[in-house]
Amino acid sequence: MANVIDPVRRHSDTTPDNIALRGADSTLTYRQLLTAAVRYSGALVSAGLSPGDRVLLAAPSVPEFVIAYMGVQAAGCVVVPVNTMSTRPEIEYVLTDAGVSLAIVWHELGPAVGDAAASLDVPVWTLTPDAPTAEVAPGSVADRELDETAAILYTSGTTGRPKGAELTVGNFLSGGEIGIECSRGSTRDRTGTALPLFHVFGQASVMMATFTGGGSLSLLARFDPIAMLDMLRRDRLTIMAGVPTMWNAMLHAADGANPQDFANLRIAISGGASLPGKVAREFESRFGCTILEGYGLTETTAFGTFNDIDRGGKIGYTGRAVPRTEVVVMDHDGVPCPPGTVGEVFVRGATVMKGYWNRPSDTAEALSTEGWLRTGDLGETDADGDLRIVDRAKDLIIRGGYNVYPSEVEEVLYSYPDIVEAAVVGVPDDYYGEEVAAVVSTAPGVELDTAQLTEWARERLSAYKIPRIVSVVDTLPKGSTGKILKRSIDRTALRDSTRPAEVHER
Known part of the structure; x- marks a missing residue:
């Protein structure tokens, strides 16, 4: 039996006074984070929520997001994170499709969630720094099976209506362990990001990996290149994660930055899209910092391939398969392609989703009976086995x-x-x-x-x-x-x- 909050519980026992979260003007230790999350869980249970109920969460990357997210997990419910910029029709679709029992919305967001929930008679909680909690017995965390759904993350819906990828307890726990193994993270690491935690990149490969290793997570609610560099200096970050446009923006806005600002940084992780070689080269030349690129999808809990720390980044490539994962490039007949030949990328392993919520035909199309996920991405490997994503098949x-x-x-x-x-x-x-x-x-x-x-x-x-x-x-x-x-x-x-x-x- 397990729960997504297990890494927080573990470090609350072993290193309770270590910082778990840093916000704009607040910090939480592992003990404080666990206490807040379990109390939030108590509030959910007191309100009548049951294990398996879906709970929508709309909030930026603030510590309160993490408290509510882990509270939903502790209660045994399923979190449904949504983009904070979602419109009312988009929210209505998710509320209906996922069969949401409760919507939680950050107090500074607009009326879209509240209006959508009201139209469907879905209760709404406002998330604030003093969010509702209930006194419950310490350690009141639901025991769950590894294959139980922990979160439903809706894909972007480039064709047709968005589909909800069901990610399990095991997916998230495995993702955290894989992330730490790839980064060699520890309790001494200080990770920082401006990635949205409602997205799989921030949620799985950053938040879960950080908590699994027992390090601290610094959050920037809204990306700004100058603010990101300020956070890098202030919190003495050792790991930083972002998407190519963030690295590009920092490169062009960092007039006052110098290599000394990056002296503590062990790893700069890039994902979400291909990193232009020019950006990678200029970043390393200017700041002495190598950006390591990785590849993953919502359907793989953000994990697939990653560049090896010892070998360093190979510009244009996303590295080899991460632990517990197989990545193969196949042709139209399902035959593995030789190096240098473009084909479709398939992934199989511990972080591959359970399926699409209430969409058996879409699930059957994406997942083979052998567990291979058809990504829809075109790629090729080189002689070293490193993967290069050529493009989306549909692009x-x-x-x-x-x-x-x-x-x-x-x-x-x-x-x-x-x-x-x-x-x-x-x-x-x-x-x-x-x-x-x-x-x-x-x-x-x-x-x-x-x-x-x-x-x-x-x-x-x-x-x-x-x-x-x-x-x-x-x-x-x-x-x-x-x-x-x-x-x-x-x-x-x-x-x-x-x-x-x-x-x-x-």
Whole structure:
């Protein structure tokens, strides 16, 4: 029998006075975190919640999120974390689809959760620094089976309605153990992040790994590059986790930063999207800090592959399979691809989800009877067995019968001096089927010569890969983690506003 809160319980016994959480103006020891979570659990039970009931949680990355999250786990309920920027219709969908019994919302958020819950007669609790608790006996934590669902995390829904990935008690506990093994974490580590804890990256590979190792977790409720660097210095971070846009933003905003600021940092972890080689190289050159890239999905509790600490980061690659995990690139016939050959990435192991909530057909399509998860990502391995994610299968551009991988084109665009961010997408074209389009942003005050950019790309890319449409914008659309959202780019508008072989600016 087990519970997701077990790592907190363990360190509350062994190192009770060690700091577990650091917020903007507060700290919690492991003993204090356990006490607060168990009391929150008592409040849930007193309100009539039963093991297995689903509880929606909408809150930023603040210590109170962790207290409520672990309180839901201690009560044996299922937490359903949602994006704090979700709209009322999006919340209504999750409340209905998951059959939520209670909604918990951070007091500073807008009315979307409350309005959605009211329309469906779902009770709402407001989460504040003095959140409701109930006095319960110490150690009042539900015993659960490892295969019981601990959380339902809804995927982004790039096609169709979002699906809820069921992650189990065993998934989270294994994820924490794998994370510590990969990072060689300990009670001495100080981890910091601005990642949203409602996302699997922050929740599993950061929060669970930190608590499993017994270190401290510093939280930044909203990402800001200067605030992130301030937290790095103030809390003397040894591990920092973020997505590529965060590292890029810190690189461009860190005028006052120097290698000494990163002296305590053992590991900088990047995930969520491919890390542009230019960003990785400049970061290491400027700060003496190597960013190690990993790969995982919501459906794999954030774990899949990770670059080895001893070997260091291999730019463009996400490393080999993490412990207790198998990662294979297969062709259309399910045969493993040789090194250097692109195929679809499959994952099998301790962190692969139980399935999609109430979607047996989708589960059967994604999970084989042998336990392999079909990721939908295109990748290839090299001679060392390291994985390179080429692109999402659905993002592949087929121009005149030729395959164009957006990440390859983006890598070239990022190396152009004036470009800060880039996203490459396919747009409908009557002649070629799809045309290659690039949406880019530049540093403030920089006017991009798009004709010059096209000629520059022509020297570095095959003719069919060159973006014939270039749109310059102030900023690219991003999700809660800072990941660029290609699905939010209007392909039709790009096609209609620009003819192939032309470009336009904001």
